[in-house]
Amino acid sequence: MARKGKVVINRELCKGCYLCIRACPLKVLETDTELNASGAYPVKAVNQEKCIACGNCYEVCPDVAIEIYELEGAET
Numbered sequence: 001m002a003r004k005g006k007v008v009i010n011r012e013l014c015k016g017c018y019l020c021i022r023a024c025p026l027k028v029l030e031t032d033t034e035l036n037a038s039g040a041y042p043v044k045a046v047n048q049e050k051c052i053a054c055g056n057c058y059e060v061c062p063d064v065a066i067e068i069y070e071l072e073g074a075e076t
């Protein structure tokens, strides 16, 4: 069974570089339509249910604005 993940974006830390959007193989992430306090359009999770906790978005984020939680299906 595929892993299920939950991705949490800190919208105030996000500077809107969108590396994470390009890195996500399942198109979980998209640009928000509301600016954050820094004047950037942050990223938000629009297809949360597709996330497989692969960690790609977390690894490419230069501002550590992303946290990934593995929900189920973890191999032990």
Ligand code: SF4
Pocket (backbone or CB within 6 Å): 005, 007, 023, 024, 025, 026, 027, 028, 029, 050, 051, 052, 053, 054, 055, 056, 057, 058, 068
């Ligand atoms: S952990 Fe993987 S599947 Fe989930 S949002 Fe990040 S890049 Fe996409």
Ligand code: SF4
Pocket (backbone or CB within 6 Å): 009, 013, 014, 015, 016, 017, 018, 019, 020, 021, 042, 043, 060, 061, 062, 063, 064, 065, 066
């Ligand atoms: S990689 Fe990080 S800083 Fe860049 S858009 Fe994604 S969450 Fe924001």
